[in-house]
Amino acid sequence: MSLRRSSYLIAMCAATVVAVVACAPGGGTPPTPGPTPSPSGSSPGPTASPTGDPRIRILTPTRDTTVLTPVALTGTANTFEAQLVVDAQNKTGDTLCVREVTASSGSGTEGAWQAVLGVVPQGDTEESIVLRAFERSAADGSIVNLVELPVTLSADRPDIVVTSPVCGDTVSAGGPLLIEGRATVFEAALTVELRDAAGTVVFSRNLMTGEGGVDSPFSELLTLPAGVAPGFYDLVAFNISAKDGAFENEFPVQLLIE
DSSP: OOHHHHHHHHHHHHHHHHHHHHHSTTTTSOOOOOOOOOOTTOOOOOOOOSSOOOSEEEEESOTTOEEOSSEEEEEEEOOGGGEEEEEEEETTOOEEEEEEEEOSOOSSSOEEEEEEEOOOOOSSSOEEEEEEEEEEOTTTOOEEEEEEEEEEEOSOOOSEEEEESOTTOEEOTTSEEEEEEEEOOGGGEEEEEEEOTTOOEEEEEEEEOSSTTSOEEEEEEEEOOTTOOSEEEEEEEEEEOTTTOOEEEEEEEEEEEO
16 A cells, blocks of 8 residues: 555544544533532531530430429520520420529530529429520520420429419519419418529518418519619519428529519
């Protein structure tokens, strides 16, 4: 075969290869694989924190246990300015008691907190309730970092129950305050104190039930001192032990005084 014919055949083969490549989908350069699309309507989920720890914890009581009222809770929190809210709800979502709580630290540091909820028993049988702890958003006041703990409220009633006011009520300094409830106390005597956030007593009154030693009602319309500073206070009803003078059967109700 002559040199001229060999050169002709080589050129024809090269042209054929170029034509085949040019006819391939996407031209001569293979397409680069793109990202796999998400399913329609979906979006990337939230990124979990490295530890997965919640900002608020309820340590006691524990889930699905039976509790007595007043319900004592403990926990930890890392919330803005160490503030959080603890409440109790029934199975239909009604709030039975609510309390504003301040942890030992917050705003980047985990602190400890404790709270007592004066939940008023609704009957003579056990009741399923949910204990909740949460933070209110500094932006809009909405509930954030919610923790829920289902428990059973015992049918056993404490010796003193305050039914009015109820925790979470707002009252006015210098205004009327109706105190009502039931108690089983020695010689029908009990005491009601209004305590500030530091536990200092700012108001105290001795009350009497209908009959000593048996479950009896008590009721009295009081007038709060006009000079009480605005803020959260605990109205605490209790009796004094005839044995050693200790305070017994404390039932606290947190109030906001305006």
